[in-house]
Amino acid sequence: MLGNSFGRLFRVTTCGESYGIGKGSGLAVIVDGVPPGLKITKGYIQKELDKRKPGVGKLNSPRKETDQCEIFAGIGQDGVTTGAPLGIIIYNVDTQKIHIDQYRAYKDIFRPGHAAYNFFLKYGEAQDWCGAGRSSGRETVARVAGGAVAKFILEREGIEVVAYTKECMGIKAKEMSFNEIKKNYRKNEINCPDFEAAKKMEKKVLEIKEEGDTAGGVVEIIAHNFPPGIGEPVFDKLNATIAHALCSIGAIKGIEFGAGFKVANMKGSENNDQPYLVGGKVRFKTNNAGGFLGGMSSGEDIIARLAVKPTPTISLEQISINMKTMKEEKLKPITRRDPTLVARIYAVAEAMMAIALLDGLYMARAYDAMAKLDKKWMDLKKK
Numbered sequence: 130m131l132g133n134s135f136g137r138l139f140r141v142t143t144c145g146e147s148y149g150i151g152k153g154s155g156l157a158v159i160v161d162g163v164p165p166g167l168k169i170t171k172g173y174i175q176k177e178l179d180k181r182k183p184g185v186g187k188l189n190s191p192r193k194e195t196d197q198c199e200i201f202a203g204i205g206q207d208g209v210t211t212g213a214p215l216g217i218i219i220y221n222v223d224t225q226k227i228h229i230d231q232y233r234a235y236k237d238i239f240r241p242g243h244a245a246y247n248f249f250l251k252y253g254e255a256q257d258w259c260g261a262g263r264s265s266g267r268e269t270v271a272r273v274a275g276g277a278v279a280k281f282i283l284e285r286e287g288i289e290v291v292a293y294t295k296e297c298m299g300i301k302a303k304e305m306s307f308n309e310i311k312k313n314y315r316k317n318e319i320n321c322p323d324f325e326a327a328k329k330m331e332k333k334v335l336e337i338k339e340e341g342d343t344a345g346g347v348v349e350i351i352a353h354n355f356p357p358g359i360g361e362p363v364f365d366k367l368n369a370t371i372a373h374a375l376c377s378i379g380a381i382k383g384i385e386f387g388a389g390f391k392v393a394n395m396k397g398s399e400n401n402d403q404p405y406l407v408g409g410k411v412r413f414k415t416n417n418a419g420g421f422l423g424g425m426s427s428g429e430d431i432i433a434r435l436a437v438k439p440t441p442t443i444s445l446e447q448i449s450i451n452m453k454t455m456k457e458e459k460l461k462p463i464t465r466r467d468p469t470l471v472a473r474i475y476a477v478a479e480a481m482m483a484i485a486l487l488d489g490l491y492m493a494r495a496y497d498a499m500a501k502l503d504k505k506w507m508d509l510k511k512k
């Protein structure tokens with residue numbers, strides 16, 4: 130399997146699956162590029178992991194994973210990072226035989242909407258048929274641990290990353306400022322800062338769950354206080370790197386930045402964000418561009434929205450193909466699943482956004498150090 134790392138200078142590599150064998154089974158992340166002397170604690174990483182944890186409410190999977198992390202490398206005797214790669218592991222604790230047997234019974238019949246059809250084509254009989262292996266949503270626990278490290282470093286620079294549920298099954302949250310969103314962050318199970326909309330969304334998801342089905346939604350991610358001028362103008366546009374990071378999360382079917390798909394129906398005069406000066410700094414009156422110009426950050430909030438598909442595993446009987454017999458077969462309803470992914474996936478989106486932004490920042494600072502640009506322009510980049 131290729132492609133288990135993301136980032137150029139700040140880089141995460143993950144390994145592990147949802148049902149590995151033996152006591153040591155779990156998910157791990159190696160984080161490369163961590164500066165020395167940081168007091169990154171298990172507690173700090175755990176706070177991020179708890180956002181993604183299953184089994185905590187009506188809106189997510191009944192799988193009872195505690196998602197407790199251990200830092201096994203990169204912290205010295207004085208309790209601070211040494212500059213060496215940071216290693217974090219999260220053990221699997223809820224890998225019950227009853228569920229392994231269920232996966233075994235249906236291992237040749239792929240789940241519609243999930244990744245198993247392609248795993249048959251790519252890895253044949255050796256494919257990990259138990260719990261979707263590397264394509265399991267559980268893989269993202271290691272990303273969240275790596276993303277927590279990125280968030281810690283970004284926070285030192287005053288940069289915040291916040292994601293929330295913007296829309297679910299046609300119910301939309303009202304427009305809110307970054308500060309309002311932050312104030313109402315994670316105040317309900319679906320993590321929607323518009324409390325009225327949240328109630329309606331949760332009711333709708335529970336109705337769909339009762340039917341044995343699952344619900345989709347939209348997650349918005351905002352990066353606040355990110356400096357301007359970060360990103361490269363050609364292949365490594367910052368928006369392209371962020372899109373790569375976010376679209377690498379399972380179940381993401383669409384991404385838009387700023388005004389997004391609305392630009393298709395806008396005039397140039399409506400779409401162009403008009404600049405103005407405040408205290409000698411350039412700002413923009415609107416943010417249709419979503420925080421980018423020419424692939425580089427503009428200094429306005431970076432705003433991305435993700436279309437999250439309904440969880441593929443449903444509690445309804447489906448017809449699929451048995452890949453051994455190459456015949457159609459019934460696939461029985463499966464009980465352990467998330468009725469919607471939006472209630473947990475926002476934590477993964479924050480993690481991937483943080484990793485992409487920090488990597489972009491490393492690249493820009495490395496280049497700036499070599500470019501030795503006239504100080505006047507360097508100062509302009511500082512907010």
Ligand SMILES: Cc1cc2nc3c(=O)[nH]c(=O)nc-3n(C[C@H](O)[C@H](O)[C@H](O)COP(=O)(O)O)c2cc1C
Nearest residue numbers: 243244264265266269379380381441442466467474
């Ligand atoms: C945090 C998270 C949790 C997920 N939980 C489930 C789940 O419980 N059941 C399921 O069928 N899919 C779940 N998924 C979605 C699948 O991993 C994903 O749909 C599958 O890998 C196929 O990839 P694709 O949807 O990108 O094509 C989850 C994804 C994420 C990010």
